[in-house]
Amino acid sequence: MKNLIHILQFEWKLLWRSNMLKLLLVVMLGAGVYGIFFGKFEIEKQNIRIAEVKEYEQGRFDSLLTWANLDTSILANKEKYLKAVSPEGVGWRLHFSHCIVNEASPTAGLCLGQRDLFPTYYRINLTDLARQMNTAELANPMKLLTGNFDLSYVFIFLLPLLIISLFFNLYSDEKEKGTLSLLQAQAISLNTILLDKGFLRLLTVWAISAFLLVLGFLIQGVSIANNADIFFQWLLVIFAYTLLWTLFMAGIVALKKGTAVSAMLGLGVWLITTLIMPALLNLFVSANEPLPNRAEIIHAVRAANNRNWDSPKSFVLEKFYEDNPQYSQEDTTHFYKWYYASFALLDKEANTIRNDFNTQINKRNKLIKKWEWMAPAAMVYEHLSKISKTNRESHLHFMEATHDFHDRLKAIYYSKIFAEEKFNQQDLRVIQAMQRY
Amino acid sequence: MLLLIIKKEILAALRNVRLQIAGIFLIALMLVAVLLGRQGQQLIHKEREKAQSAMYDIWVNQGMKHPHSAAHFGQFAFKPKPVLSFLDVGLDNYTGTSVFLEAHKQNEILFSAAQDSNAMIRFGEMTMALVLQILLPLLIIFLTFNIFSKEREEGTLKLIYAQGLSMRQLFMAKVWATYVMVLAIFIPVICIAYFLLDYQSVSMDPNIGLKFIGLTITYALYFLVFVLLSVLISAFAKKSSISLLSLLGLWIVACIILPKATANLADKAYPTPSQFEFRNTIREKVKNGIDGHNPRDERLNALKQKVLDQYEVSSVEELPVNWSGIAMQAGEEYTDKIYDREFTRVENIFKKQNRLSEWVGFINPYLAIRHLSMAFAGTDFDHHTAFARAAENYRRAFVKKMNKDMELNHTPGIAYGDYNVGKEMWSSIKPFAYQLPDLTSILSKQWRSVAALVTWLLGLFFIASIFSNSISKI
Numbered sequence: 001m002k003n004l005i006h007i008l009q010f011e012w013k014l015l016w017r018s019n020m021l022k023l024l025l026v027v028m029l030g031a032g033v034y035g036i037f038f039g040k041f042e043i044e045k046q047n048i049r050i051a052e053v054k055e056y057e058q059g060r061f062d063s064l065l066t067w068a069n070l071d072t073s074i075l076a077n078k079e080k081y082l083k084a085v086s087p088e089g090v091g092w093r094l095h096f097s098h099c100i101v102n103e104a105s106p107t108a109g110l111c112l113g114q115r116d117l118f119p120t121y122y123r124i125n126l127t128d129l130a131r132q133m134n135t136a137e138l139a140n141p142m143k144l145l146t147g148n149f150d151l152s153y154v155f156i157f158l159l160p161l162l163i164i165s166l167f168f169n170l171y172s173d174e175k176e177k178g179t180l181s182l183l184q185a186q187a188i189s190l191n192t193i194l195l196d197k198g199f200l201r202l203l204t205v206w207a208i209s210a211f212l213l214v215l216g217f218l219i220q221g222v223s224i225a226n227n228a229d230i231f232f233q234w235l236l237v238i239f240a241y242t243l244l245w246t247l248f249m250a251g252i253v254a255l256k257k258g259t260a261v262s263a264m265l266g267l268g269v270w271l272i273t274t275l276i277m278p279a280l281l282n283l284f285v286s287a288n289e290p291l292p293n294r295a296e297i298i299h300a301v302r303a304a305n306n307r308n309w310d311s312p313k314s315f316v317l318e319k320f321y322e323d324n325p326q327y328s329q330e331d332t333t334h335f336y337k338w339y340y341a342s343f344a345l346l347d348k349e350a351n352t353i354r355n356d357f358n359t360q361i362n363k364r365n366k367l368i369k370k371w372e373w374m375a376p377a378a379m380v381y382e383h384l385s386k387i388s389k390t391n392r393e394s395h396l397h398f399m400e401a402t403h404d405f406h407d408r409l410k411a412i413y414y415s416k417i418f419a420e421e422k423f424n425q426q427d428l429r430v431i432q433a434m435q436r437y
Numbered sequence: 438m439l440l441l442i443i444k445k446e447i448l449a450a451l452r453n454v455r456l457q458i459a460g461i462f463l464i465a466l467m468l469v470a471v472l473l474g475r476q477g478q479q480l481i482h483k484e485r486e487k488a489q490s491a492m493y494d495i496w497v498n499q500g501m502k503h504p505h506s507a508a509h510f511g512q513f514a515f516k517p518k519p520v521l522s523f524l525d526v527g528l529d530n531y532t533g534t535s536v537f538l539e540a541h542k543q544n545e546i547l548f549s550a551a552q553d554s555n556a557m558i559r560f561g562e563m564t565m566a567l568v569l570q571i572l573l574p575l576l577i578i579f580l581t582f583n584i585f586s587k588e589r590e591e592g593t594l595k596l597i598y599a600q601g602l603s604m605r606q607l608f609m610a611k612v613w614a615t616y617v618m619v620l621a622i623f624i625p626v627i628c629i630a631y632f633l634l635d636y637q638s639v640s641m642d643p644n645i646g647l648k649f650i651g652l653t654i655t656y657a658l659y660f661l662v663f664v665l666l667s668v669l670i671s672a673f674a675k676k677s678s679i680s681l682l683s684l685l686g687l688w689i690v691a692c693i694i695l696p697k698a699t700a701n702l703a704d705k706a707y708p709t710p711s712q713f714e715f716r717n718t719i720r721e722k723v724k725n726g727i728d729g730h731n732p733r734d735e736r737l738n739a740l741k742q743k744v745l746d747q748y749e750v751s752s753v754e755e756l757p758v759n760w761s762g763i764a765m766q767a768g769e770e771y772t773d774k775i776y777d778r779e780f781t782r783v784e785n786i787f788k789k790q791n792r793l794s795e796w797v798g799f800i801n802p803y804l805a806i807r808h809l810s811m812a813f814a815g816t817d818f819d820h821h822t823a824f825a826r827a828a829e830n831y832r833r834a835f836v837k838k839m840n841k842d843m844e845l846n847h848t849p850g851i852a853y854g855d856y857n858v859g860k861e862m863w864s865s866i867k868p869f870a871y872q873l874p875d876l877t878s879i880l881s882k883q884w885r886s887v888a889a890l891v892t893w894l895l896g897l898f899f900i901a902s903i904f905s906n907s908i909s910k911i
Contacts, residue, residue: 031694038701048712056713114559117531117552119712134537134547137712140787141531142794142818144551145558146700157693212775260681264455264579267685271572276466278569280558283470284528286550286562287477293488294548295513295535299495302510306499372557384558393557 003188007196014202023168025208028162029059032212033156033219036110037353039150042219043109046120050101053121056100061432064096069427085423087416088336095125099434100400100405105389106222107230108212111152111381113390116144122402126413128305128343129406130297131348133399135190151216152384155238156377157274159209160245170194172259194253202246209238231389237347241380281371281378289364290358297350308342316342323348329416338415344410364390408434438602439610443559446614450580459576463568467626469785474523475633482638485534489515493868494545495746501857503847504839505765511539512835514828514869517545519815520635521649525566527816530558538824538832540839542767543776546825553615566810567629568657570803571692574663577619578684581667583677585908590677594910608672608905615664616680623660627653642815644876651876652813658890659806665897672908684842691803699804703789703790704712710783722775754849760864776829784822791818798889805889812883815873819882826870836865 015021067084082090089095101121110113116139124132147153171194174180184190193414213234217224224231254264308316314332320341321327331337372379387390412431416423423431450456492513501511515535522529533546551558561567589593631649639645667684674680725732744763745751753760791808797807811817847856877893880887 008594036699041705046555047771051713053713084734093595114551114556114763114802117549134544135712136533137546138709138715139527139784140704141549142791144531146527146697149694149697149701153697161689177656181746231798259678260583261455261680263685267575271575275571276563277562277569278766280469282554282558283560284474284564286474287480290484291553293484295488295492295537297513298537299492299513303495306510326710337779351492361553362549364553368555375557378557378560381559385556392552404823419621425852 003192004196007193009186010198011197011200013121015204021204024162024165028158028208029212032151033215035149035151035154036146036212036216036219039109039112039216042112042116042148042150043220046104046108046115050103050120053099053123054101055125055308057435060096061435065425065428065432068423068428079141079350084428087413087423088340089126095127097123097125098409098431099123100398100402100435104394105394106227107217107220107234107388108390109220109222110150110216110234111384111388111390112148112150113385113388114392114395115154115390117146117392118395119399121132124402124406124409126340126343126410128301128346128350129403130301130346130354131403134363136399144168151212152381154212155241156380157239159205159242160270160274160377162208162248163242163245164207164270165261166204167253168247168262168266169259170197170201170249170253171256172262173387175256176259198246198250198253202242204331205242205246206239209242210235213238232385234384237380237383239385241376244376272374277375278378281368281375285364285368287430289367291364292360294357297353298355300349300353301346305342308345313338313420316345320344320375324414327414328416334420336417340414344414347406378404405434438471438582438600439606442602442607442610443614446584447618448812450614450618455650456576456580457593459579459741460618460686461578463572463739464622464626466563467565467568468629470565470568471523471626471630471633472868474526475635478518478520478523478863479635481539482635484517486516487514488535489869495861497863499863501859502857503853504842504862505540505854506539507858507863508836508839511537512526512832512866512869514831514871516640516821516826517641517871517873518819519873520645521652521814522816523633523811524564524630524652524812525816526564527566527811527814528563528818528821530554530562532821535827537836538828539626540765540836541772543773543780543829543832546821546828548824565626568816570659570806572658572692573619573623574688574692574803576622576679578667580615580618581611581664581671582597582674582684583671584615584668584802585672586674586677586680589910590626590747598850598910603906604908604910605902605905608668608901608908612664612668612901615668615863617662619664621710623837626655631889642869642873645762645880646812647876647880648815651880652810653889655806655809655813655890658894659802661803662890662893662897665894665901668895669901669904672755672905691801695797695801696794696804696807699794699801700790703793704875707786709786709790715779719775719779723772736767736771737764740764748791755847757843759849762840762842762847765839766844769833769840773833780825792885794844795885795889798886799892802890802893805886805893808886809883809890812886819879820873824871828869831869897900 042064050355054176067080068079069083070084072078072081078155083092083096099121100269102118104115104120116137119135122133122135169176171180180190181192186193193354201383214224214229217231230409241282249266252262255262255265257265316338317332321329324344329337372382382391386393412427416427448502453717454619492515496510496512499507513535516533523865530550532549534548534550536546537544585594588597598604602610602647634649635643666687668686670684671680674683723733740755740763742758744756744760745753748756748758750756794804795808798808808817812819842858842862843856
């Protein structure tokens with residue numbers, strides 16, 4: 001134990017006094033702080049946009065509530081009143097749309113993940129959902145391709161480079177400087193000394209990554225106390241990843257090769273695990289597993305729509321009553337009942353195809369998952385974005401929530417349409433409470 | 438003497454086991470990338486072609502309908518997979534793949550591959566371009582980092598100098614020797630790629646041969662830039678380790694860090710508007726006119742008066758043509774103007790962002806080759822907008838035809854449901870056929886990157902010719 005502390009002390013002095021470490025730390029810190037601020041700006045931009053949408057939607061809904069209270073004995077108020085209380089959407093060009101928002105999680109700014117590929121909100125109305133969800137946030141594909149310089153990027157790509165540069169000459173430096181024989185002459189075995197040297201470096205790496213993580217939470221204004229679980233999950237993933245890299249480097253040092261060869265080997269491992277393997281996996285999957293043609297959903301919906309319009313009203317309504325016995329009525333000619341029931345049929349059609357597509361995509365992604373261990377960098381990225389709720393799955397959850405929201409909206413609207421009733425204040429409040437913002 | 442030196446350098450490298458392994462590894466990687474890449478390109482191309490013709494069949498066989506109902510029924514445009522995209526996949530995983538074309542509305546091109554993939558996709562797809570742009574420069578670094586320092590350490594530099602060879606000649610000999618080795622790796626694989634070109638789909642891709650040659654030449658230039666740069670640094674570095682570290686540092690900054698930082702900076706410099714703002718602007722302008730003082734009702738009334746005057750009648754019912762058809766087409770043309778304005782505005786912002794990174798090509802040659810390579814392969818942003826434009830023009834043409842038919846043949850007094858046309862009408866709309874931009878259009882857009890590469894090359898030759906004689910011999 002005494003020896004260990006002794007070696008650590010002196011090794012630290014050596015490390016610190018060689019300007020190499022200082023330079024590397026400065027570069028690492030610089031990149032880290034840049035990444036933290038970049039993530040902060042990026043997520044703030046998203047949040048501002050979400051706030052804009054929310055404010056707009058709030059305003060629209062508030063006016064709906066006022067209109068529902070208008071005195072209809074005044075002719076001028078009649079139109080607005082009807083717009084507010086008609087479940088059939090009287091007076092609107094394309095019905096009244098409701099909004100559902102996917103708020104960023106507190107640490108989304110540390111790992112922006114896949115969030116930039118997807119819309120952060122949907123505005124939907126009573127009509128069929130499939131066509132309304134076909135929106136995308138405006139984004140320069142060049143930026144999407146290049147990706148984000150956030151803290152997770154610094155940890156995943158740059159931290160291993162720090163580890164490589166700290167470890168590659170662990171043995172060869174002593175040899176090339178001629179100090180190796182001095183070490184070999186010590187009472188402590190060379191292996192112990194090398195292990196201690198490696199241990200010190202690992203501690204240094206852990207210290208700087210923990211420091212950057214704390215800095216990230218502080219700069220982005222995320223309370224560590226309130227998000228302790230997220231903080232420790234991040235810490236755990238990064239410590240494990242750096243440990244893995246330390247082991248890679250330990251293996252390379254154990255080969256006892258010269259400085260240049262060790263550096264090249266380290267870089268080679270870095271290239272293979274962070275660049276080549278993920279890229280090869282992507283190539284393999286895209287060459288063998290085609291993606292579903294999503295235009296099929298739009299086509300199925302328009303074809304079903306065509307069929308609905310070409311058939312007598314009873315065709316749609318009978319099918320609808322079969323699926324939704326709670327509305328069961330004899331009425332098979334009412335225009336609005338027919339009109340909205342036909343959208344429910346479109347939703348049903350679209351959902352079948354959507355489920356097929358999801359199965360196909362899951363199969364494809366499972367194939368990647370199966371080989372993910374070959375690319376630890378991608379694994380870590382997947383984990384961090386999962387912790388920060390910025391991965392694709394989080395968006396799929398949001399899409400499910402949107403489907404659910406649409407179903408609940410339909411339930412309220414349909415119960416009124418089929419009872420041939422209008423909304424009252426209470427109904428509107430219920431709907432307002434359902435919107436997630 | 439020069440040839441002798443070149444021969445010596447090549448022999449020395451060929452006998453180096455590590456370089457052998459690295460070279461073979463790169464060649465194998467490129468072969469896998471080319472073969473699998475082509476397989477994937479074919480797969481996607483066939484799928485999209487199939488989807489496109491299936492959707493056209495549905496359009497033709499949609500049965501008897503009112504032309505305006507048919508315009509609402511709509512068509513699809515699928516983005517063809519460019520022939521050369523197997524060499525550089527570019528933006529293809531991040532741009533949409535198909536667009537629904539319907540009356541009244543310009544839809545976005547949707548469904549990118551990235552949206553359907555998990556996080557792995559963000560690590561890029563292996564293509565020949567990735568190997569050539571990022572990995573081959575590393576091989577160049579390993580070939581050259583000790584090309585001078587080793588001789589200096591072994592004392593052979595002095596001996597060569599004593600043979601009467603100037604340092605400038607020696608420098609150039611080492612440059613050409615390295616370059617020959619790089620080309621020896623590059624050329625066989627690019628030749629194989631050439632024989633794998635899909636000649637069946639060449640009809641959609643004009644000048645494919647020239648584009649291929651352009652791609653090859655640009656890469657050859659890029660390698661020369663990198664060879665010159667690394668031999669130069671190696672010549673002036675005091676020790677092998679210093680030259681290796683500085684070269685690797687440069688590589689990491691140029692190929693890994695700077696591209697990301699540049700793209701992020703471009704987004705800061707020219708902020709992308711939000712979808713919300715974009716859609717609201719369009720809605721607002723459709724409603725109140727482009728200038729905000731020309732609401733829809735007034736536009737319609739003015740048009741109605743004009744048409745009534747033209748036919749010298751006093752009401753819509755007396756018109757010999759269908760008023761709704763005229764009104765709808767006028768509405769289309771008005772919204773088209775708004776769509777053009779707004780879509781172009783966003784496009785221009787993206788173009789400015791990309792242009793910034795093209796200019797940075799003068800600082801970082803990696804960015805120059807990246808843009809050029811994507812452009813030749815048909816997978817850059819300009820190709821995406823070209824497709825979007827073609828699809829939109831197709832939409833406008835067929836919607837216009839539907840409106841025109843309604844105007845002329847749907848005589849007033851006949852109910853909407855009673856005027857129907859059929860297959861003859863639908864098949865008079867030709868299937869959507871998109872041709873990629875030709876070589877001149879690519880070069881006219883990519884001149885910055887070309888200029889950046891040429892500047893790098895000339896600059897490095899200039900620096901080498903001035904300073905190479907002062908390379909230290911000991």
